[in-house]
Amino acid sequence: QLKDVIPKIYTKINLSPDDLAYLINIFSTIDFGDGHKGKDIFGRIYEYFLGKFTEVEGKKGGEFYTPRSLTRLIVEILDVKEGRIFDPACGSGGFFVSALEKLEREGKEKALLSIYGQESKEFVWKIAKMNLAIRGAEGDIRIGDSYHDDKFPDLRADYVVSNPPFNDSGWGADRVKDNDPRFKYGIPPESNGNYAWIQHYIYHLAPNGKAGFVMANGALSSGGIEGEIRKKIIEDDLVYGIIATPEKLFYTVSLPVSLWFLRKSKPDHMKGKVLFIYAKKMFKPISRRQNVFTEEHIAKMVEKFRMFEAGEPEEKINEVGFAKVATIEEIRKNGYVLTPGRYVGIKIEDDGIPFEKKMEEYSQQLYLLLKEEEKLTEKVREVFKALGWEV
Structure with missing residues (x-):
């Protein structure tokens, strides 16, 4: 599984035999406790150092690491269970880890989930492979440029998850073939690859598949070719949820992002409707530079999606200033703009005076x-x- 991942010099260490023996003794005396599995402990250690590396490296590290609270939220909303999960910009594999952890919490076998990923950088590909191996999981992770060298052209996944490069200019629009089946809604402009990614996700969905991904806020309201593509996607009733997030969720980007949720086919009670959630004020600061979603925050947003999917009355789901189920007709009247703030309304606090x-x-x-x-x-x-x- 780790062929070509671990460098051949890994057995060569700059430690004296005494220092190495001392280090081994330290690890051997650690009590992991009966309630933990060794692989889970080392997985968390690995994740911790990935996060610290990202924090130190800044933008370079942020290219492959998605904060855990975001991957957890998306995986929970999609309700990932058994089936095929695909991330065409998988980075260090954070979405896969969150999915595996969800299966473990629910008492399900990891083998029920088939993992597929693609990553353009060899160094990051190795990190993803190691991230899975250290948790006792396997996946088909391949190196390649998803824009122009799709390594899984025939894959139709039950879950597509991703945190792609935002606003990627010079992504290679001129290299797209006229008969490329992924771009049925139009070829995005060379200046921005956001809708190349979005259409890539749609293409790789199984008939009953769901997608959840991070996206730059500009994609919610951009005009021109992107606006036309968004209009067609909305009219085809593929969007079922949008979340506006607070700022500083990433180590490297202080600006807020949006979370998109798509379904290839919707149940009758969800057809022609989109759930909007305004979560910009929902966060916990853990440092001057970063905010996170807490377990309570995640649970509240997931609950709204569960209610929507279960067909509960909209008056129970809607919450002024936070959540709103809007119709495509409402979105149409708003020029096909998907910014949640336009739909959830403003909450007026009543002080009783x-x-x-x-x-x-x-x-x-x-x-x-x-x-x-x-x-x-x-x-x-x-x-x-x-x-x-x-x-």
């Missing part, structure tokens, strides 16, 4: 401000007069 009482207080405050303005105006006039100018 009667309107008449508030107006009385506001009137008194306005009266005092106007009196203060008169005094200041008179003082200004006096100053100008002392300087020989009449105002």
Whole structure:
């Protein structure tokens, strides 16, 4: 499984025999506890160092590491179980790890999930392979440029997950063949590859497949060719959920992103409808530079999707300022813009003070401000007069 992954010099270490023996003794005395599996412990250690590496490396590290709270949220909303899961920009394999952890929590065998991934950088491909191996899992992870060298042209997955390169300019629109079946809605502009990725995900969905992915906010409302592609995707009723996230979820990008959820086919009660969630105010800061979703945050968003999928009344799902089930007709009236803030409304906090009482207080405050303005105006006039100018 790790052929061509671990470098051939891995047995050569710059440690003396005494230091190596000391290190082995330290590890051998660690009590992992009966409630943990060794592979899970080492998996978490591996994940910890991946995160720290990303934090130190900045943008370079952020190219392959998706924060755990995001991968967990997407996997939970998709309700990943058995079947085929595919990530065409898999990076270090974070989505696969979250999916495997979900199976473990639910008491299901890892073997029920068939893992497929593609990554364009060899170094990152090795990290993904190691990330799976250290957890006792296997996957078909291949190296290649997903734009122009799709390694899985015949794969139709039950779950497509991804955090692709955002706003990728110079992605190679001119190299796309006219008969490329992935771009049925149109070839995106050379200046931005967002909708190349989105169409790639749609193409790889099984008839009952679902996709969940991270995307730049610009894709929600961009015009031109991208706007036309988005319109066709919406009219084909493929979008079933959009989440607006807070800023600073990534180590390397402070701007907020959006999470998209697509279905190749919807149950009758979901047809012609999209669930919008505005989660910009839902976060926990863990440092000056990064925010995360907590378990409670994830549970609240997942609950809204479960209610939507179960066909519960929209009045139970809708929550002003947070969640709204909108129809395609509403989206059509909004110019096919998918920004959640347009649909969820504004939540007005009720402090329990009667309107008449508030107006009385506001009137008194306005009266005092106007009196203060008169005094200041008179003082200004006096100053100008002392300087020989009449105002």
